[in-house]
Amino acid sequence: MDGPALGQPSAPPGVVTLMRTLSPRYLFILIATLAPLSAGALTPDEARHLLVRTGFDASPDAVTKLAPLTWERAVQQVLNTAHEQPLTAAPTWINDLPPDPRQIKELDDEARKQIQKQTRERAVELKTWWYREMLNTDSPLTEHMTLFWHNHFTSSMRKVKWPAYLYRQNLLLRRYALGNYRDLLHTVAHDPAMLVYLDGQQNRREKPNENFARELLELFTLGEGHYTERDIKEAARAFTGWMVDRRTGEFQMNARQHDGGEKNFLGRRGKIGGDEVIEIILEQPRAAEFIVQKLWREFVSDKPDPQEIDRLATLLRNNRYEMRPLMQALLTSPAFRDPANRGALVKSPVELLVGTARQLQIPVAEPFNLARAGIRLGQDVFDPPNVKGWPGGQTWITSNTLLARRQILEQMLRGAEMGTTRKSGTMTASMNDVGDMDKLKPLLLPLEPVNPPTKDQGTQRLRSWILDPVYQLK
Numbered sequence: 001m002d003g004p005a006l007g008q009p010s011a012p013p014g015v016v017t018l019m020r021t022l023s024p025r026y027l028f029i030l031i032a033t034l035a036p037l038s039a040g041a042l043t044p045d046e047a048r049h050l051l052v053r054t055g056f057d058a059s060p061d062a063v064t065k066l067a068p069l070t071w072e073r074a075v076q077q078v079l080n081t082a083h084e085q086p087l088t089a090a091p092t093w094i095n096d097l098p099p100d101p102r103q104i105k106e107l108d109d110e111a112r113k114q115i116q117k118q119t120r121e122r123a124v125e126l127k128t129w130w131y132r133e134m135l136n137t138d139s140p141l142t143e144h145m146t147l148f149w150h151n152h153f154t155s156s157m158r159k160v161k162w163p164a165y166l167y168r169q170n171l172l173l174r175r176y177a178l179g180n181y182r183d184l185l186h187t188v189a190h191d192p193a194m195l196v197y198l199d200g201q202q203n204r205r206e207k208p209n210e211n212f213a214r215e216l217l218e219l220f221t222l223g224e225g226h227y228t229e230r231d232i233k234e235a236a237r238a239f240t241g242w243m244v245d246r247r248t249g250e251f252q253m254n255a256r257q258h259d260g261g262e263k264n265f266l267g268r269r270g271k272i273g274g275d276e277v278i279e280i281i282l283e284q285p286r287a288a289e290f291i292v293q294k295l296w297r298e299f300v301s302d303k304p305d306p307q308e309i310d311r312l313a314t315l316l317r318n319n320r321y322e323m324r325p326l327m328q329a330l331l332t333s334p335a336f337r338d339p340a341n342r343g344a345l346v347k348s349p350v351e352l353l354v355g356t357a358r359q360l361q362i363p364v365a366e367p368f369n370l371a372r373a374g375i376r377l378g379q380d381v382f383d384p385p386n387v388k389g390w391p392g393g394q395t396w397i398t399s400n401t402l403l404a405r406r407q408i409l410e411q412m413l414r415g416a417e418m419g420t421t422r423k424s425g426t427m428t429a430s431m432n433d434v435g436d437m438d439k440l441k442p443l444l445l446p447l448e449p450v451n452p453p454t455k456d457q458g459t460q461r462l463r464s465w466i467l468d469p470v471y472q473l474k
Contacts (some may be wrong), residue, residue: 041068048443049342052474053299054078054331055140056355058443075331079324082142084175088133091125091167097249098162122163124368127381130170131367131374134354145177146170147350148298150381151389153188153220155197157382165193165249166382181291181321185221185278190251192244198387200242204257208236213277215387221281223290227266234263239274282321288313292326299330301341302393308335343446343473346396349377351474352405356412356466359443373408377401397472409466437461445470 042050047066048058066074099115107115134143150173160166169191176184188194189212195201198212213235217227241258244251263272266280281287292312296304312329319325335341347355353370356362364370374380378401384390444465453464465471 040070042066042071042074045342045442046071046337047074049446050074050078050331051140052355052446053336053345055144056134056351057140057359059359059361060439060443063443071337072332075328078141078331079178079327082139082145082178084142084177086133086171086174087136087138088129091122091129091163093122094164094167096164097246098164100246119161119163123157123382124371126157126163126167127371128366128368129167130381131354131370134350135357135364135367135370140358142174142177146174147348147381148295149173149177149184151384151392152294153194154384154387154389155191155193156384160193160196162193162196163382165196169193170382176323178323178327181316181323182278182282185282186275188220189216189239189274189278190242192249192251195242195244195251200239201244203236203240203242205240205259208233208240208259210236212236212239212242216277217281219388221287221290222284223286226284226286230264231266234265234272235277237261237263238265238272238277242274285313285317288316288321292316292330295326295330297393300333300336301344305335308333343470345474346392346394347472347474348390348392348396349374349379349405350381352377352472353408353412356409360412362412362415376404377408402472405472406467409471410463413463413466441465446473 044063044067047063050066050071051058051062066077069077104112104115134140137143150170153169153173155166155169157163157166172187172191173184176187194212198215199209200212203209203212210232214232216235217232218224237259241254241256242251243254243257258273260271260273262270265272265277266284268280270276272280289309292309293304296309296312312326312333315329316322316326330336353373357364357370371381378396379390390396438461440462445468447470449465449468449470451464451468453461
């Protein structure tokens with residue numbers, strides 16, 4: 001096959017590798033035919049890129065609103081639309097407390113089964129609630145960031161076993177989604193779902209449990225190689241007595257179970273408690289670098305730029321860990337705007353499902369059908385696979401999941417199987433000719449399709465683009 005035409009940029013190497021994975025029978029080199037960077041108003045493609053990376057889709061109305069703005073003003077507008085409160089009504093049971101384990105032991109088998117059944121039903125309702133919010137939100141960045149933090153500060157229904165705790169944690173992550181990272185870290189450490197998930201109830205003075213301390217250092221703040229086993233043990237001692245009060249469902253500092261002795265953590269000595277541990281961690285330059293690297297992989301590319309990471313981490317520290325200045329700088333960085341980084345990331349199952357429904361304005365009557373599809377594709381919200389969360393990136397694509405993605409997208413295009421109220425979305429229902437449908441193409445694909453449509457019928461062109469390997473990218 002011929003190489004790219006002279007003067008045209010080729011697709012990023014990671015995309016070429018991914019395309020080989022997506023379709024092993026062929027070797028494709030994608031040609032990026034996107035507009036060059038401009039200091040003036042956004043091009044439609046730049047508006048699409050910003051909207052899809054910070055949310056789920058790029059509607060014609062949203063692109064039209066951003067297109068006249070400079071990049072900096074467009075990013076500011078996206079950030080300004082974010083809000084903390086969900087639009088979807090909360091489930092009725094969010095304030096219920098879990099049954100006392102001692103009382104459960106006294107119940108007969110049938111009563112226990114009823115509690116388990118109710119918990120499963122509520123778990124389904126909770127997942128449906130979040131999908132409904134993602135489908136209908138007017139603040140997609142809030143949902144994107146909440147999903148990001150959910151995969152960073154993981155907790156799962158399988159371990160927590162009480163949906164109300166997971167709902168409250170979701171509100172917590174949403175409240176601090178673009179707030180202060182220091183405050184978020186402290187609040188998560190006190191969160192009942194996190195305390196249950198990482199065995200805070202078992203972290204006692206006589207026998208400290210190291211689970212939370214280990215994950216705090218390894219997965220939440222610093223990463224491997226930036227602490228010692230002794231630091232883990234000392235941090236675990238500092239968090240002893242941090243528990244959930246079963247009577248209220250709130251954080252409780254159990255003084256009788258707290259080790260108030262002297263500790264030596266990351267070179268600091270003293271009678272250090274849990275909150276002091278977090279502050280000492282945040283004093284380390286690595287703490288800002290670690291979270292910036294993870295945000296870079298989420299929004300820019302799989303390969304962080306060391307100089308940019310250093311610049312952005314310094315900005316985060318100088319702004320006392322406020323997230324909005326960081327996100328403004330990240331989304332206006334040359335790397336984020338670079339056409340070479342478009343189509344360089346793989347959509348997660350949630351992004352694929354919610355983005356398709358929103359983009360094509362497919363009315364989903366039963367959001368749990370999307371949640372079920374997400375489970376099939378490897379992303380079960382409120383139930384990440386382990387404390388490391390979903391690894392993301394190209395791991396989303398395997399021979400099995402690629403086939404399942406195609407099947408599910410075909411079901412969404414047909415409509416009935418996914419619980420939609422009619423076969424086609426509002427956006428595409430009136431698009432019957434090639435010219436109309438071609439207007440939709442730049443909103444759907446970050447790069448030229450691998451398999452361009454050969455038929456002239458509008459619906460066939462839409463189907464071709466949605467099922468093209470490039471549609472899996474963002």
